Amino acid sequence: MLEVSHLSKVFVSGKNKVKAVDDVTFAVKRGEIVGLLGPNGAGKTTTIKSVLGITRPSAGSIKVGGFDPFAEPNNALSLVAAVLEGSRNIYWRMTTWENIVFFAGIHGVSHKIEKDYFDHLIETFKLVDKRSTEVRQLSQGMKQKVAICCALVKKTPLVFLDEPTVGLDIETSYELRGILKELAAAEARTMVVSSHDMAVIQDICQRVIIMSGGRVIADDKIDDLLAVFRSRNYKLAIGNVLDNEVVEGMRKKFTDVEVQNGERKTNITINLPSSGDLYALMDFLREHNIDIETINQQDPDLEKAFVALVRKERERCNGNS
């Protein structure tokens, strides 16, 4: 559905050159829901805008359904819809319905032919009551929903959602995530969701592409990515306070040990790269007559994985420079 190959974009301003996207390569298959994650300035939006033909790349190639968005824009763009800046993408002096009719129309989709589908989307997004309300009178969350509706009514096989939940309260964000998940499953569309909100990506997407400093630093299924982190961290609650000798011994034997001594209890966070290390830890604790109250494998979420990967990439870049 989408192939991005060795994409680079350098912005030149006078003598300054900023490499916003650096040799990015990825592909998205039909029906996949892919998350695009990255800190500010990671190159996510520039990548999306290049795919949409809004920003011309400095190097590399892009194929949307086999079409180059710069050489064959009409063919490529007929397959894509996007919400780029949330509620800023729609006309605030027009009503929900008017916006939907207009944006579908400029994609060649008639509201007369597709009226049932438009109504279905309005219902799904719970906008029935706001159908004839001017967008400027709607809440931020409602505006965002209208903007997403305007992208979906085009019935394109590929949809880009750039920060779909930005500026929304938790409840609305949660509701929107639910709707998107439902629609993605029901319509089998290909979606690329760019967001800072890890929960959104973890909730909606099957696969995540993590960008940092203009480069792709991870491209994997979310479950596989989390599995890498899941196998390492354990949290132990000990029923007594550990003396310094034991703590030092533990630190010598294992790497990455964090000990928090309380008044009566101790919490230990420890990194155990292999299953053998877990047995070694148990032996060590038994040797020192330490009672374990609880032991939990820490469940790393996408946020932790993301932070670890981005940090690692930054260290790598700093090391190179």
Next chain:
Amino acid sequence: MQRQLIAFQAVLFRNIIELKRYAFNTISMLVSLYAMFMILFFGLQRLGGVAIAAGDTLEGLLVGYLLWTMAIMAYSELSWDLNAQAQVGTLEQLYISPIGFGRLNAYSLLCNLVLQFGYAAVILAVLMVSTGKYLHVDLVSIVPLFIVTLMSAYGVGFAVGGLALIYKRIQAFFSIFQFVFLAFLTLPWAQFPWARFLPLSMGNALLREVMIHGRRIWELNPTHLMVLVGTGVFYLALGMMAFAWSERIARDKGLLGHY
């Protein structure tokens, strides 16, 4: 073809809605245009008919003013609209339409051209009644003359619109063109023979012949008509080229779209 028709209908739909929603703005624009002309008209009457608009008559002033207002509307329609769309963030959506931004823009211009003729008809009728100066309104002659004359104003609009894509906040620059257009209309050919090749200038002269002296379009000097068409096509093409050039820069610099 059907998709193009749907897109045209969508643009027409949006423009009509905007017209309705901004009705107060439209009415106040028409009222201020009327008031401005009446001030000019009575002022000049008091001064004893100072030569203006390359002619000596108040009818000439009426024709020049009508053309000037239409040129301003045509020019600002393009440049101002692009700027406004970039501000509200809808420009990017127009650029990702498979219909093509150029076509959507052309549909919008076409809709608004019809609208402009409507405004012009209202202004002209009210001004003629208010001043007691009646002009020949031969639609067969004046509509094509207005359209070809306005092509050069659209050309300027495209060029300035292109600059708006790159530099964004150039409202002050927009306003200057109101006076530049006035200069195009008023530069006397006798002193500045090259002035006839400026945007609007030849159109103003030919419209005066039709609307004041009652000539039909086929009775006009063929050379003058050729100059009119030539300048119209030239400035429109130049403006569109400038726009395409600006668009390319905006795409390269990632400026297409929002502020």
